[in-house]
Amino acid sequence: MKGQYDVIIIGSGIIGLSSGYYLSRSGKKVLVLDRSEFGSGSSGACDDMILLQSKKAGVTLELAMESLELYRGLGDELGCDLGFKQMGGMILIENQRDLAVMQEFVEQQQACGLNVDIVGRSEMRRRQPNINDKFIASTYSADDGQVDPLMVMKGFIAAGKELGMEVSYQEGVIGIDRDGRGDWKVTTALGVTVRAENLVIAAGAWSGKIGELLDIDIPVQPKKGQLLITEKIPPVGETNLWTASYVVTKLKPELAEQEEPDPVKKELGLGFSFTRTVDGNYLIGSTREHVGFDKRATFEAVEALSNQVVDIIPLMKHVHIIRHIAGFRPEVKDGRIILGEWPGMEGLFVATGHEGDGIAMAPITGKLVDDYVCRRELPKKVAELNPQRVLV
Amino acid sequence: MKMDEKKEMKNDKDRLICRCEEITLGEIEQAIDEGCTTLNEVKRRTRAGMGLCQSRTCSKQIARIIAQKTGKPLSEIMPVTSRPPARPVKIDVFRTGESNEESN
Numbered sequence: 001m002k003g004q005y006d007v008i009i010i011g012s013g014i015i016g017l018s019s020g021y022y023l024s025r026s027g028k029k030v031l032v033l034d035r036s037e038f039g040s041g042s043s044g045a046c047d048d049m050i051l052l053q054s055k056k057a058g059v060t061l062e063l064a065m066e067s068l069e070l071y072r073g074l075g076d077e078l079g080c081d082l083g084f085k086q087m088g089g090m091i092l093i094e095n096q097r098d099l100a101v102m103q104e105f106v107e108q109q110q111a112c113g114l115n116v117d118i119v120g121r122s123e124m125r126r127r128q129p130n131i132n133d134k135f136i137a138s139t140y141s142a143d144d145g146q147v148d149p150l151m152v153m154k155g156f157i158a159a160g161k162e163l164g165m166e167v168s169y170q171e172g173v174i175g176i177d178r179d180g181r182g183d184w185k186v187t188t189a190l191g192v193t194v195r196a197e198n199l200v201i202a203a204g205a206w207s208g209k210i211g212e213l214l215d216i217d218i219p220v221q222p223k224k225g226q227l228l229i230t231e232k233i234p235p236v237g238e239t240n241l242w243t244a245s246y247v248v249t250k251l252k253p254e255l256a257e258q259e260e261p262d263p264v265k266k267e268l269g270l271g272f273s274f275t276r277t278v279d280g281n282y283l284i285g286s287t288r289e290h291v292g293f294d295k296r297a298t299f300e301a302v303e304a305l306s307n308q309v310v311d312i313i314p315l316m317k318h319v320h321i322i323r324h325i326a327g328f329r330p331e332v333k334d335g336r337i338i339l340g341e342w343p344g345m346e347g348l349f350v351a352t353g354h355e356g357d358g359i360a361m362a363p364i365t366g367k368l369v370d371d372y373v374c375r376r377e378l379p380k381k382v383a384e385l386n387p388q389r390v391l392v
Numbered sequence: 393m394k395m396d397e398k399k400e401m402k403n404d405k406d407r408l409i410c411r412c413e414e415i416t417l418g419e420i421e422q423a424i425d426e427g428c429t430t431l432n433e434v435k436r437r438t439r440a441g442m443g444l445c446q447s448r449t450c451s452k453q454i455a456r457i458i459a460q461k462t463g464k465p466l467s468e469i470m471p472v473t474s475r476p477p478a479r480p481v482k483i484d485v486f487r488t489g490e491s492n493e494e495s496n
Contacts, residue, residue, distance in 0.1 A: 038428070039436035150436050158426075231444055231480060279413075279439075297476055306486035317487065320480035322444055 005031045005196040007373055008186055010173050010210050013043040014149055014358055015351050016202035017156035017167075018366025021078075024163035026374055031194060032165065033186070035172030035206075038157075042204050043149050043358065045327025047227060047283045049240060049275050050145040050360040053089055053116055054247055057108035059381045060336060060357070063364045065114065070363035071147060078155035082147050083278040088239040089144030090119075090128065091247060092135045092312070098244040099137055105247070106139055116141040128237040130313050144240060148278060149359050156366075176213045184347065198373050200349045205293075205328040207352040216342060219390050220353050222328035224289040226268075226301040228309075229323040232280035236313060240275040243312065270304050272312060282319070284309050288329075297324040329355045332390070339365065339385040341372060349373060350387055409457070410450045412443020420454060424461045431455060431472045444480060447472050 007023050009016045012034035020032045038044075050068055055061040075082045093099050102118065109116050117140055124138040125131070157167055168188075175187035176199070184199040201218065203210045211218035260266040269288030276282050287301050302324050310317045332338055332353035342348040351369050354361050371378055405418030415438050423437040431447070434440055434454055441447025441454070451472055459466040 037430055038433045040432065044436055154437060228483075230483075302476070302486050303488060306483045307488060310483060310487055317484040318482065320482055321477055321486070322446060322480050324476045 002192070003194065004183075005029045005194060007031070007198045007200060008033065008184065008194060008196040009200040009202055010186075011041075011201070011203035011206070012038070012153075012167055012169070013041050013202065013204050014153055014156075014362040015043075015204065015354065015365050016200070017153050017160070018362040019200055019202055019351060019369035020165050020167070020366075021156040021160040021163075022366040022370035023373060024160045024165040026370055028373070030160070030165045031196070032160075032167045033171045033173055033188060033194075034167070034169050035189070037169045039150050039153060041206070042327045042329065043153060045227075045325050046149060046225070046329075046356075046359060047273060047275050047285060048083070048146045048148055048277055048359065049089075049273070050147060051089060051240075051242070052114055052144055052360075053091060053109070053139060053141050054242065055109075055357070056105075056335075057112040057114075059384045061109060061112050061114065062381060064357065064360050065112075067361050067364035068143065068145060070367065071145065074152075074155070074363060078159040080151065080155040080158065082151045082155055084145065084147045085278065086143060086145035087276070088140065088142045089242065090124065090141075090239050091139040091242045091244055092124075092128075092131060093118075093137045093139070093244045094135055096136075102139060102244050102247070114141065115143050127239060128241065130236045130315055131241075132312055132314065140239070146240065146275060146278075147359065152359070152362065173210060173213065176210075182347075198347045198349065200351060200369055200373070202351045202369075204352060204354070204358070205330040207330065207350065214345070214348070216345070217390075217392060218338065218350060218352065218387075220330045220332055220338070221290070222293055223331040223355065224291055224294070224326055224328055225286045225356070226289075226297055226305070226324065226326045227286050228284040228302065228305050228321050229325065230282040230284065230316075231320045231322050233282065233319055234280070235276055236282075236315065241272070241312075242274070243272040245271065264300055265304055268301055268304055270308060272308055274309065274313070281322075282316075284316075293328065295326050295328070297326050301326075330358070331355050334389070337361065337365070337385050338387050338390060339368060339372075339382065340387050343388050343391060409453050410438075410440035410443065410447070412445050412449075413439045413441075415440040417457070420457055421461060424458060429458065429462055429464065430470060431458070432470075434458065435472055441472055446474070 006028040009032045020030045119140045172189040177185045179185045183195045205222040207218045207220045273285040338353040407417045428434045455469045
């Protein structure tokens with residue numbers, strides 16, 4: 001790592017690496033800097049889903065669908081197994097009010113081109129024989145998929161390196177300036193200085209801290225999620241699962257807060273997600289907490305997550321937990337990612353704020369970063385994601 | 393076991409280092425060749441240590457392999473990030489309320 005690059009990317013999570021790969025494919029000389037080590041941030045502390053159903057009809061859903069298409073061919077393109085598969089997904093519905101909300105939600109998604117339906121009790125139980133009797137219906141989409149985030153990152157690195165991409169760990173950025181020629185001059189904690197015409201901030205929940213070095217406010221805050229990982233067991237149902245209240249928690253947090261009488265649960269922002277990894281471990285989630293960068297796994301969370309999963313799938317009480325993890329989703333207030341060139345700062349690009357969608361959105365985000373940096377024409381809809389909207 | 397047999401086993405790429413996830417010496421060495429220098433990185437690259445025992449069995453061996461291959465002193469190789477629970481625990485044990493069984 002030395003000297004001059006076309007693009008320097010700050011952050012080697014799945015977004016930074018995807019951007020690095022697509023830029024390298026376009027012939028750019030790319031350096032990816034990370035303050036820590038491989039998989040040490042949010043991309044290594046998340047679940048594995050490419051969930052289309054949780055997305056509101058609009059730009060986010062459209063991009064997620066494009067991202068899924070990219071994932072289909074990505075394993076072959078990168079030359080490695082990404083653990084990609086489509087087991088489908090179902091969102092369980094408990095009462096008539098949620099059913100009405102989900103019906104409207106699903107109709108909008110269908111209009112957007114998503115393959116999703118509401119199914120009745122008998123089809124739901126055929127696909128999910130082990131769920132609690134209280135559920136009256138569910139959604140079903142055969143398209144919801146999953147991928148192993150660590151394998152995807154490994155694939156981007158391997159294929160990127162073949163194209164000349166460099167990735168440097170333990171190289172936290174401590175200073176960013178413009179040099180006399182207008183290039184970005186980046187200084188790392190190890191005292192190394194590197195230069196590039198273009199700079200991409202892809203530091204997830206930590207992007208705000210990088211923004212401070214440039215005196216700009218990138219309004220991303222950490223939203224902590226805690227997950228339980230089980231031992232390997234056979235499938236308990238056909239698809240991955242969520243509950244309608246999870247979607248409500250995600251899309252209409254104000255509604256969820258009104259309803260939750262238990263202050264501990266309210267603080268935890270509890271929602272239900274249940275996915276089986278390619279290796280057979282279940283990932284049971286999750287919480288949505290605003291506690292800064294406190295990464296502790298808490299007892300309140302393991303208790304709440306255990307109660308919740310047994311309520312929904314009673315036989316899970318017999319299964320062992322082997323690990324309890326926490327990570328930080330990069331959250332933006334309006335629920336959309338921040339993607340594009342920073343106004344008034346030529347050559348500075350931001351790709352962050354994916355909250356819980358980073359894995360699903362990684363390929364399309366990287367591709368769009370490549371389009372931005374290479375000054376290609378962009379689809380109109382991505383203007384909605386432009387950083388212009390978050391300027392104070 | 394004779395000395396030279398021991399030597400031969402040392403070079404056996406197919407020897408399982410992480411038994412839970414069935415990760416071999418060859419796979420771990422390859423991850424180190426590709427740039428991993430810490431236990432956490434080897435774990436995330438290969439899954440060694442992600443299984444039922446959560447690396448309690450294999451992390452010492454993997455630390456030694458990293459030390460041998462990179463020349464780093466063993467004392468400088470940091471332990472893997474440990475997370476609760478300390479051993480596998482049944483979900484039922486974490487639950488509250490009347491239905492909690494007294495079993496594990």
